[in-house]
Amino acid sequence: xxxxxxxxxxxxxxxxxxxxxxxxxxxxxxxxxxxxxxxxxxxxxxxxxxxxxxxxxxxxxxxxxxxxxxxxxxxxxxxxxxxxxxxxxxxxxxxxxxxxxxxxxxxxxxxxxxxxxxxxxxxxxxxxxxxxxxxxxxxxxxxxxxxxxxxxxxxxxxx
Ligand SMILES: [Zn+2]
Numbered sequence: 001x002x003x004x005x006x007x008x009x010x011x012x013x014x015x016x017x018x019x020x021x022x023x024x025x026x027x028x029x030x031x032x033x034x035x036x037x038x039x040x041x042x043x044x045x046x047x048x049x050x051x052x053x054x055x056x057x058x059x060x061x062x063x064x065x066x067x068x069x070x071x072x073x074x075x076x077x078x079x080x081x082x083x084x085x086x087x088x089x090x091x092x093x094x095x096x097x098x099x100x101x102x103x104x105x106x107x108x109x110x111x112x113x114x115x116x117x118x119x120x121x122x123x124x125x126x127x128x129x130x131x132x133x134x135x136x137x138x139x140x141x142x143x144x145x146x147x148x149x150x151x152x153x154x155x156x157x158x159x
Pocket of ligand 1: 062
């Protein structure tokens, strides 16, 4: 049963090494055997001194060249919402999306939020980037997807 096998592959620990990213070049993972966090990757225009996410071929302000840039892995939630309608791309229901102001450079990015704690986000929450197998790539293939999760999960007494 191929469908069953595919499901098992996604849920296995270590599957992150096997699955492709939902989009090339938007995050990096620590090398095999190394510890560390995933990092968000984007672009930087020297002429405008502005960061971009995702990286564009040409700067949308000056049409100049855009170089690759490490955008860090932490930020602050600017605004967010929980989407309870039927999700696209095999995402869990509900799932969260929001704008996150990146700590490294202040760039405001639109991002997926951790579906395991959709109701725990607040404006101003400190978040950190994570990557896991989540949903599919639009063609039904499982993929790795970056999302922001809370730096500190609420304790049981707060929940
Ligand atoms: Zn520019």
